Amino acid sequence: MTNHNLPIYKVFIHPKDLSDLRKEIWSDEPVPAYLTPNQSKKKYDIDIVYRGSHIREFVKKSYHIKFYKPEFFHGLKEFHLNAEYKDPSMIRNKLSFDFFSSIGVLAPTSRHILLVINGKTEGVYLQLESVDEQFLTKRNIQNGAIFYAIDGDANFSLISDYDKGPKKTLDQGYEMKCGNEEDLLALQELIFKINTLTKDEFNQEIGSCVNIEKYLRWLTGITCTQNYDGFVHNYSLYRNHNTGLFEIMPWDYDATWGRDVNGKVMDYDYLRIQGFNTLTARILDNPIYRKLYCNILEEVLDKNFTIEKMQPKVERLHSLIQPAIIEDPYKKKDITTFNNEVEFILTFVRDRNSYIKSQMHRLTN
Incomplete structure (x- = not known):
């Protein structure tokens, strides 16, 4: 094997279980297996299953x-292995999560x-931490509920993103990873308030x-x-049991940094700075919150989302996985494109930064 520094x-x-797994790619029933990390002789009994929606069709x-024996692997009960198949850089997801953490987002x-x-x-995979009870425990933050936004109906609206008719339940589009009945009722109440409160009532109660x-x-x-x-999926919600407040967290961020979900170029000015979804629109309708958003944007554009800050991070991640890419049977043929992605991402950072600054007046007018 090539000399690289990635864990193996x-x-x-x-073989029978592997055949069953490959035959039923849409099944959520796992098959038994075991995992040995690096050169360790220790074996972990695991359940393994395909993840994702359309990505299950990728080669x-x-x-x-x-994990079930032992139950924990480095403090984790479970994790995801993302193929990053459509991302020619294979670093966009990690780059995004690290970026969100740097600006104060879980x-x-x-x-x-x-x-x-x-x-x-x-080949090369991204090991992704599951957002669950262990996620909260590792960070020493208040216990609470976790909801996954599993599809486009997690749009903070009363209308389904699919058939454009009324949702059957207020929590449609969400899956509770951990929590209780009170948390589910709180989520339903949140969706109801977002869509029914008057402007004055919303401004008074949303905080x-x-x-x-x-x-x-x-x-x-x-x-x-x-x-x-x-804005309508690719996120999860955390409800702090101490404060009762919801926080939002990113999930599946490979379609970022200038490329879309299929790895195609997405122009730096494709997404407006006002964003989308009903909750965002109602929050930004409040001039106090809009001013706070401007302040946070200015701070991040000056300190975090810059060529000077991002270049060493992009180059480090690219250099880390580059020696292993030639061992990836699905990606090694695209090594030239992979090598050009550092410049591509940094060009996006420069252009996107300038574009956002040019649009800031839309938040103050």
Whole structure:
């Protein structure tokens, strides 16, 4: 194998189970396997299953792994292995999560690994932390509920994103990862208030439901990275049991930094700085919140979302995985494109930064 510094995960699946897994790609029923990290002799009994929606059709699959003997792997009960198949750089997801963390938004940790299944190298993957109880415990933050936005109906609206008719339930589009009935009722109440309160009522009450500053920091992050889909899914909600406030976190951010979900070029001015979804529109209708958003944007554009700040991060991630890319049977043929992605991403940062600054007047008028 090539000399690289990525952890190596060796997964072994019984041939019959592997055949079943490959035959039923849309099944959410896992198959048993075991995992050996790096050169360790320790084996972890795991359940493994394909993850994602349309990405299950890609030749390079993504996986969801749960540990059950031992129950924990480096403090984790489960994690995701993302193939990053459509991202020619293979670093956009991690770059995004690290960026969100740097501007004060809760975000999952991640790292690149090399995956081997039954002796066959499957290539470079992004190990992505699951947002669950352990996510909260590791950060020593208040216990609470976690909701996944699983599809476009998590649009903070009363109308379905799919059939454009009324939603059957107020929590449609969400899956509760952890929490209780009170948390579910709080989410339903939040959606109801967003869509039914008058302007004065909304301005008076929304601060007791949503952590506004954290929401605006998330809005700043999504505006900078330009994840067009992130306003109606590709996020999760955390409800702090101590304060009762909801916070929003990023998820699946490979369609960012100048490329869309298919890896095609997305012009730096594609996403407006006012964002989308009903909650964002109502928050930015408040001049006090709009001013706070401007202040956060200005801070991030000057200190975080700059060539000087991003260049070493992009180059470090690119250099880290470059030696392992030639072992990836699905990506090695695109090595030239991969090598050009550093300049591509940094050009996007420069152009997007300038564009956002040129649009700031739209928030103050």
